[in-house]
Every structure is written in C-alpha cells, then in structure tokens.
Amino acid sequence: MDGIQRVGNERADACGPVIEDPHRSWLAWLVPPGTSDQWGPHRYATCLGRPHSIAFPPITATEPPGPYWLRPCRGDRLVPPAALRQLLDQFRPGPAPHEAVLSSMLSTIS
Helix, strand or coil: CCHHHCCCCCCHHHCCEEEEEECCEEECCCCCCCCCHHHCCCCCCCCCCCEECCCCCCCCCCCCCEEEEEEECCCCCCCCCHHHHHHHHHHCCCCCCCCCHHHHHCCCCC
16 A cells, blocks of 8 residues: 555655554554445455444554554545555455454444
8 A cells, every 4th residue: 555655755654544453463444434335345354434433542552562553644644445445355365354353343333
C-alpha cells in the first residue's frame, strides 16, 4: 500500500493508517466510512462498519507490546478500499478471518 499511496518524494510510510495486533497476527486498515456497505464477501479480509467498533491503540503506540500503529494515523488519508482489495487478492494473506475471531476483538455499539 505504501507504493500505491506514495506521491513523489513522500515519506516511505505513505500508506493510510494500519494497526497491527501482534498477539492475534492481525492487520487493520482504516478505510473511508461507508466502505463496508460496498465491500461484499472476501476470502482474505472482513470489512466492518456499523454497528461494530474497534479500539484504537494510543496514537503514540508505534511498536509492540500490544496493538500499535504500523502506519501512522494521519489526517490526510485513509486506505483506498479498491486498492486494498486488489492487493489482498494478489498476496492472499492468511489465515482467513472468521466470525469467532472477529467477535473476540470487536463489540457492538449499543
């Protein structure tokens, strides 16, 4: 994603915000609001929107232990969903997400 989102001589971490959770071996890409409405089923990723929420690590958390910002949260960009989906299809990361695993990290907004 860095290569796709980098413009000119921009810094190497040009990708939109990504959270890594080393305990669960998960990456969470922050995509624009409403993406889950158009995402559809995908073998290598689950896109969640309302009514789900995710706990963000502190903005200063840039390394383990615990979840941390693999790519910083910046106000000028999010991860483009079409490019993310294409790269997931190309690289086929595993293991594929499952509802039981997702429910351990996410909660329903009441």
